[in-house]
Amino acid sequence: MASILAGLGDGYSVLQLRGTASWAGKPFNGLMWLLSELPPESLSDPVYVLQFLRKVFREKAAGRRLVLAVENPADLDAATAAVLLQLCRAGSALLLATARDLSACSGELVRWWAEGSVHRETLEPLRSGATRVLLEELAGGQVSLRLVAQVQRRSRGNPLLSSMFLREQLNAGTVLKRHGTFVWTGAVSYSGALADRVAAETVALSPAERYAADVLAVTGSLPPLLLLQVADPVAVERLEQDLLIVSGPAGTVQLKDPLLEEAAAALVPPGRAAEIRSRLAGVVSWVPGSGPQAQAAARRRAAAAAVREAADLSRRGRWEEAAAAARGCLQAADEQGVEDSGGPDLLSDLFHVFLQCGELREAEDLLSRLDKATAGTELHGGNDLCAGTVLALGGRADRALDYLRRAIAQFEADGTARLLPLAHSAAAYACVLLDDVDGAYGYLTAAVDPGPAGKDLSAASDSAETAQWAALTRRLTWLCAVRGVTGGPGPAADGADLDLPGALLVLATAALHGQPGAAEELGETATGCSGDAAQLYLELAGALTASQPEGLCLAAERAYQLGHYLMAYEAARSAVQLSRGQADRARLRAAIRIENASYRMLRTANSVSDRLPELSDFERRLALGAAAGTSSSDLAAALHLSPRTVDWHLGRIFQTLRVSGRAELRECLEMEHQHE
Template identity: 70%
Template structure:
């Protein structure tokens, strides 16, 4: 049943994406899938559903998915609000009410009775669902009647709402009742945007591309899809090494230009000029804008939601993508005129605002804490460095530091936690960039930073994926300053994946030619100086040495160092520990003693881990190795945890220390499962035979050996023997650990 406003085409000139035909059904976003599932469950429980979310967040896709999931026992009446109907009573139902005499429309009771009778006949015994898009654009009388149908049990409502505050008071009160199931579609974070872009592009994308799209769309899925498709069509997003990367150019000649015209086509001359001012200059203080543009025109732009208030009393376009498209379409002569007029009316207040941005003292306090953390981390005082870094994070959150300043602070703190050996905290810092609605990358790029964290933790497959994305983006940008670091890290990842040929290829690519390009590229850039830091060089050197520890090098290496590392470079304490640890676990003579001497003057969990590891290896103490493995695992150093726990297993078995043997084996298995995606229990289950898989799942479900034996006509002892082999294949210590792994690895819908 489709009536009154049933068209699926958005109405109103302010809907983003109009005329573009952009849909999000492929790929369906996880949050949309969750919304569909939650709504269908609520409707099956005879509860109405309201889905809220800004334009472009996927409400229409969710509505379509919900309607497609309804069974034959439902009858659906589809309605759509329109701004032009808001002031006309029952305009949203005019097709249904067209047979009524006009004078009866003034009596809501009669209208309600008529609707209940008509809809009951059309439903033909099925449960009626009122599927309404954009409730806020419906007139008050229509909303009141539809709500009464729901309250009396005559129908269920499935509604989407862009702006709840624009709905009638009666609808808001009904929405807040317990009988209504509420679903909210939020703007995507960077991780969700990556999933969307990779689904649309049909392949992996670099984090630089994700950040650039996120900065323009602010997580709006519709705008993200629109922007990506236009750039792919224009060739401003290209594929390098199997990865879609950002070229730095932007096209606004197709659907984006059409969208801009749809948004601004009805503006008056004064409104158009005010919009052009914001397009050319970006966010402007309100007082400054009002001195250049017509105040009533600015007010009308705010009322039409074309512009919105920013921080510190500024105005800007409602979304960056619209602002960029508008700026690209302003003629050069008009842009020059606007800049000239702004320069003429620049006030002392604005100049003072520019010279002394707000929170200057707060930013200085955060910077001091972060600088202290960096200094402490370099000399091995990792307990104090970690505490100072956490203080810096807390202050940054407390003072609301955002934008480039927050990016710089997070970049420094990321390096601090890496030096301290706290990989989990470094990963947490990296994850904070995902919370920035406008998109954010740490210095060097999130793909590179993610790859470094993962490869240092021993998770080589995840690391290589990120590092390949980073190298593809660096190739497109033509910036070679970070290629040696990314290349040697990728080489080490390949070593851990037992691919020596690929590792040598990466090491060769990070040789002298790359270094020369690095020294010549971006020589005047302030970022280049930061990127070519001692820390970058030290990490590059360490990755080269880690490859050499595993017996992988290239011709011309100097003691395991690639030519990408300048000769005479001083040793770095934190990174030298990484190499000594790997060498000690591989049984290199004297490495454990050197590690103990180096860690003796340091503090913190990682220093204690190094000391316990050295003691366990030199004195053959399984207890020390087990403690080292536990600390390494808690720090996110899973490869070290796996090696130390494996050593503890061997020594505990030799010394008949059963208690430590069980604990060490459990930790060894847990670390092993984290090293590669294919090591997970869920991925290894298909490798079992049908018989073994049935036994494993039965044991995980809590069945005893006797219960399993009865169903298979075996003895409990035979079942235990088979389970022992199965647990060994899956790298779990028993039923409990198997159940925990399956629950933890279960896909989240």
């Protein structure tokens, strides 16, 4: 509303009105401050009140168009709503209202909306991706996904709360800029605007209501029956009516948003907080292990057991079963609620199962779910590191490096020393793929010795490095070595470096680069494994050993579907070379198609949208016309050329854009437009 009002210009005059629960039910409650000059008996005459308000509004408008900006119209009485609507119908004013629940407004307002006489916009919480855009605009630079998750968890996608929280942390120095990225330090300030918000929300509360709110601020959430045993039931009911208390997870109640809860908890005096905890500890009638919370705990245990089984299958190369089990866990979490099924712990474990199974696209899709969610969920290790690692393994180097630089800045700021070797190794591999050898050596050196930036980091502040992160670190270091850049963390001395998925990925890369014996070893190692990744390695090994373009095309298609875009590109490129040598035109067209599709995925600059500006205006006109379905004859007639000349130009354009023809060009433009 504030944004709309600010953009109206000088031709409008704004009068702000607000419904309040404390005046609800009283005649003309939303207009009392305007009607204070009238004698009380006049309020019983609606016609007189309407005439008086027309005069008042005309004077306040001062010749401009009057806009009535109404907050909380559900708390306006029927008489106020009727008068406002009559003024709008008569053209005396425009009405702009914000309502949490339109059905709770007066019948007159609801009927007016139902008749189609008003325009309605339904506002939803920002998703994590949109919150990231908002924070980067406010901060004036890129932000880490850990900062996004922390803000999103507290604001639940409310842009006003997100902005308020970020500004306060920037002012307090609890959000810092490191290596060009704004990062989360772990400290939080609840002074300033956040303290003012707590005061505004609680200033009108009675002592009993304030105590009930403090109980929830200190505890986070409680079962309703337990809350009623330590707080006044009437006070709790009033807080629910005022929407200060809402339903929480697993049959609990909580304050309406985590930001209010945290800020209020920080402002509760220590003595009062200790007294609340003591009272809760003395309540013996609440028996843990029963009711909705116990049911949620049982679901979490079942989900954890299923994920452990999937992880065990993935380590043994039974990737078909492991991936199917992981998909089943994800579907069950969607049906039952992710938080009730284990929250970030569950999603983190599933992410690693998909990585182990070679299902990079499914791992990336899981991260995309977090980007589209309103909850601020972060996987173990951080979403920047997880996204950067997946993108690097798939060969999408420039995107990977963007995420990994944010991750490194975040880890150096918050002291997550145990994850720096993986972040540096993944960044090194991304640099190798971008032909930045000096950058790769720099990151590999930092993976072993973080230098001055990492000297003050305390590894003891975190748990010991998990086998999963260590295996990924070695995997990426080995991939660098296969491509000619050595260094970084060496193999573990305890034999923990026996990483089957990593070994197969490295062997596949070595085989594609012509390392003697690598293809044969790849085939032998993949034998006994199951799933799409195992089939990919077997197809690749067989095709490279026998120099079969058909097998290489099959392997490239499978690699593309799994998200291994660099492997798909290199396999398809080999298929193109073999097909040309064997004069197999049909196979050559298929190989070129998958080669082009993989190439476009490797770097942002390879996309059709990014390469279109490289064309001349004439070529761009031809390309867009062809993508729109215009025939060569029609294009030729419009340009006063022959159809044959148009086809010649289109052939060159398709080569530049790395597409096989009109249909693929159209598909690429549509898909890239959807992802903008």
